Amino acid sequence: MSSYLTDVQGAESIPYRFERTHAALEISQLFGEVQPGESTGHTVSVAGRVMLLRVQGKVAFAKLVDSSGSIQLFVQHGVTDGFERFCKLSLGDWIGARGEVMRTRRGELSIKVVDFVVLAKAEASFGDKWKGISDPDIRWRQREVDLWSSKTSRNTLFKRFEMERLTRQWLFDQGFVEVETPILHQVAGGALAKPFVTHHNALGEDLYLRIAPELYLKRLVVGGFEKVFEIGRVFRNEGLSPRHNPEFTMLELYEAYADYTDMMSLTEELIAYLSIQLSDGPVVSYQGRELKLAPPWRRVTLLELVEEKLGSAVDLSMPLEELRSLSRKAGVRVEEWWGPGKIVLEIYEQLIESELWGPVFVCDYPEEVSPLARAHRSKPAMTERFEAIVAGRELANAFSELGDPIEQRKRFERQLSMRARGDEEAMSMDESYIRALEHGLPPTAGLGIGMDRLAMLLTDTSNIREVIAFPTLRKTPD
């Protein structure tokens, strides 16, 4: 706090650093008891953006906003060095100011500014000082403006990042190790989705941006990492929507010696914990409806739901024609090459999933549509897999992992034949993964959670862009 620059003309007068002593919030916490008209004798330095400026002749008031909150600056002719320059500041300018903490006669805690320095000029406006920016085009394309001018936007995004921090913390406490695995894949595996393709010049090879970290994470388990997780970006070449961004963040975790029932407990406990930390408790309101996230969550099998919906017994071993006609009767059209598992899944996804408010664990998915999940220990043609459904959407997907390399090869081969029949999202053969399994994967359970979707849930937002700092947009027109 030695010397302040006093010349605001031009960028060369902007200092390289500013020593501030207090955040705005700290001042109101420390000096809350000061009475109207009273001065404290305490000199502080603050920094932030001028968001309101009321010049009244030989005195002026400004609202200075920083990341903690805001504080009023009281500026007076004869007291403030550079009073006239202060009065000419633009809304949005960053300044650093030094002065005594006091409360005005009208009762507003303020800093009686002795001197100040411009830290950045704001040439562009932050919009209407009352209404801010509401044009969604500007909100997404110039997100910094939205984040600055909308406290709601800022809080939502902050909460999303806080959620990731809490998740890491919680998983560390459970003994998980955080790892990183490749994003550039030679084979895009681990999920059913279309990948982005890129090219490596020196290798002369096309590479894929990962659609899931799953296979590499299980290879780490083979390598001796018994409890691992990764929170990372995955990329899927699909359309944009209020619930889809082409790059999004996935939590995947794998635990040796565990099965899918362990993953159910872990899922409900983690999400209830996040809800308690980020909201007031395990009950949140989502889009006007109440969600009770406290464990235990309801558990129901996929087949039970389908039977209930269709009003008749359904079994994967029933004649295919019978199943097809049941499906058509329910209004779900079936492709010629679908097996019973795919038909049942389609009925569930088209007629049931969106109606489940949850939270609920939908358990036991057909092997036909679960190429990486281990066969169910007692139900033929089924796997030990569940999806957690909350607010009508899949929030988590988990299973007892398939560790048998021979069976895995068969599953991949079935995927290849589906790809040959035109399913662009079917998996490819991954020889490296099979080789890894040949060294032995212990009984392992895995879980994947879409972090963006989870953040939407916990921040009560209906557009995924709200929880992404810079969402993917169409190219700006010239």
Next chain:
RNA sequence: GCGCCUCUAGCUCAACGGCAGAGCAACGGACUCUUAAUCCGCAGGUUGGGGGUUCGAAUCCCCCGGGGCGCACCA
């Protein structure tokens, strides 16, 4: 990718077939305790772009572009 809606001053919005306007911001001025300060003054536009209908288009029609929502796909 398809359908519906939308785009007016820097921002938020009016005008909905008959002279493109207001508030805020900007700019000039007054004001020594304001709270979205107030008051006076002054500016601000190819109404997203292009074409058409009409005596006359921000307004009606067509094409293109951006955005929003829904469908499809998925998480």
